Amino acid sequence: MRQLHLLTLAVWLTLAAAGASWSQATWDGPTGVFLNPLALTLGKGLTQVSMHHLDLQPAGSLTTYGVEYGVNERLELGVTEANLAVGGANAQDIFNAKYVVRPVGGKGPGVAVGTILRSTHGGDSTSDFYVVATQVFPTKAPIIASVTLRSTNGLGSGLFGKADDRSTQLGAVLAVQAGPNLIVGVEYYDQPDAPAWKDLAVRYVVSPNTFVDAGLADLNDTFDNQFAVALTHQF
Numbered sequence: 001m002r003q004l005h006l007l008t009l010a011v012w013l014t015l016a017a018a019g020a021s022w023s024q025a026t027w028d029g030p031t032g033v034f035l036n037p038l039a040l041t042l043g044k045g046l047t048q049v050s051m052h053h054l055d056l057q058p059a060g061s062l063t064t065y066g067v068e069y070g071v072n073e074r075l076e077l078g079v080t081e082a083n084l085a086v087g088g089a090n091a092q093d094i095f096n097a098k099y100v101v102r103p104v105g106g107k108g109p110g111v112a113v114g115t116i117l118r119s120t121h122g123g124d125s126t127s128d129f130y131v132v133a134t135q136v137f138p139t140k141a142p143i144i145a146s147v148t149l150r151s152t153n154g155l156g157s158g159l160f161g162k163a164d165d166r167s168t169q170l171g172a173v174l175a176v177q178a179g180p181n182l183i184v185g186v187e188y189y190d191q192p193d194a195p196a197w198k199d200l201a202v203r204y205v206v207s208p209n210t211f212v213d214a215g216l217a218d219l220n221d222t223f224d225n226q227f228a229v230a231l232t233h234q235f
């Protein structure tokens with residue numbers, strides 16, 4: 001019985017450590033990976049600041065700056081500024097909210113619901129409403145799998161305007177904690193009336209509250225070097 005208790009404790013410690021490492025910011029702001037949110041939150045009283053930079057040569061680049069706050073163990077709120085140096089795209093002020101309905105770590109997956117509201121400079125504003133299910137498999141190298149369904153009226157996450165009709169799109173994440181400080185994963189992110197976005201992401205855990213991400217993205221054939229970096233700090 002004592003061995004079972006020790007095993008249970010080890011599993012929960014693994015989940016807690018992995019969860020903290022996975023709680024980075026998407027470029028829209030919610031805790032997640034680069035593109036997709038996860039059914040995780042920051043935790044009560046924690047503040048997260050983040051910066052993303054995506055190279056979209058020869059068209060330009062995208063840089064975002066975000067602040068996220070954990071209101072309690074289940075609710076987080078945040079604001080993000082997205083600045084684009086891309087012809088035909090618009091800068092955005094973004095507000096997001098996410099609520100965890102079922103925490104990660106039980107017998108089934110964690111579940112969260114959220115919204116992303118984008119106020120576009122000089123263009124139509126757009127919004128996403130989503131539900132995300134996230135499962136952590138506490139194997140020797142912990143694995144995380146996540147699926148998101150989102151209702152959106154934004155083209156390219158609102159960067160390229162507003163769609164005529166709202167549609168339901170799919171997102172997915174599969175990642176593995178390859179070492180104490182290293183996480184490797186892939187993402188899929190459907191787009192209305194356009195090819196899906198995909199990326200390969202690597203996260204390095206500098207410290208328990210500071211993360212550096214790098215990624216190679218496949219967003220659009222017109223972009224040559226789709227390389228992304230992100231820096232996140234929690235306090």
